[in-house]
Amino acid sequence: MRLLLVEDDRLLADGLASQLEKAGFSVDIARTAREARMLGDREDYRVGVLDLGLPDGSGLDVLRRWRANHINFPVLILTARGDWQDKVNGLKAGADDYLAKPFQTEELVARLHAIVRRGEGRVLSSVRAGGFELDENRQTLRVEGGGEYSLTGTEFRLLRCLMSRPGQVFSKEQLMEQLYNLNDNPSDNVIEAYVRRLRKLLGADAIKTRRGQGYLFDDTP
Numbered sequence: 184m185r186l187l188l189v190e191d192d193r194l195l196a197d198g199l200a201s202q203l204e205k206a207g208f209s210v211d212i213a214r215t216a217r218e219a220r221m222l223g224d225r226e227d228y229r230v231g232v233l234d235l236g237l238p239d240g241s242g243l244d245v246l247r248r249w250r251a252n253h254i255n256f257p258v259l260i261l262t263a264r265g266d267w268q269d270k271v272n273g274l275k276a277g278a279d280d281y282l283a284k285p286f287q288t289e290e291l292v293a294r295l296h297a298i299v300r301r302g303e304g305r306v307l308s309s310v311r312a313g314g315f316e317l318d319e320n321r322q323t324l325r326v327e328g329g330g331e332y333s334l335t336g337t338e339f340r341l342l343r344c345l346m347s348r349p350g351q352v353f354s355k356e357q358l359m360e361q362l363y364n365l366n367d368n369p370s371d372n373v374i375e376a377y378v379r380r381l382r383k384l385l386g387a388d389a390i391k392t393r394r395g396q397g398y399l400f401d402d403t404p
């Protein structure tokens with residue numbers, strides 16, 4: 184799941200990015216308001232973390248611009264502790280949640296999962312489809328009447344993407360976009376390789392190939 188982290192504090196941004204990657208997000212960092220506007224317009228993010236104090240402007244203006252341009256991925260804003268005005272302005276500008284600095288990464292991750300779930304109309308912290316259950320917190324796959332398996336970060340991200348919209352065909356390009364950030368340089372056949380590995384766990388029928396189009400998760404019995 185692609186995540187845009189807008190934060191000009193280099194140390195905080197880099198540390199946070201690696202922890203968010205571990206939690207199953209593919210993270211791009213924007214360090215200025217200009218970069219944030221550009222990436223938000225161009226890339227297909229599922230969620231954003233937005234610092235308000237940026238060197239070339241306010242995060243609030245970035246958020247207003249995104250929303251005016253119908254860029255609607257859920258956004259959590261980072262505010263200074265105790266600044267209630269920031270929180271109110273952030274929510275009014277179209278933020279979905281906020282967190283005061285300093286914060287625990289675990290709380291940030293839980294809140295990000297929560298706003299993504301709300302956006303997808305889910306209540307539970309798992310994705311269920313076709314007799315399979317994906318646990319977001321533990322990155323495991325449970326098979327109905329079978330075992331439970333830990334997934335690698337990439338396996339988890341790929342399966343999460345497919346299982347969150349059963350029946351929808353995802354092209355290889357769309358899957359690559361959700362799996363990798365702008366700095367990654369994966370090879371062309373990486374999706375095929377991961378689909379093959381996932382089919383060993385899920386059985387041959389759960390992930391269908393549509394020739395020339397892509398892949399879909401089939402949740403019909």
Ligand code: CA
Nearest residue numbers: 191234236237
């Ligand atoms: Ca800042």
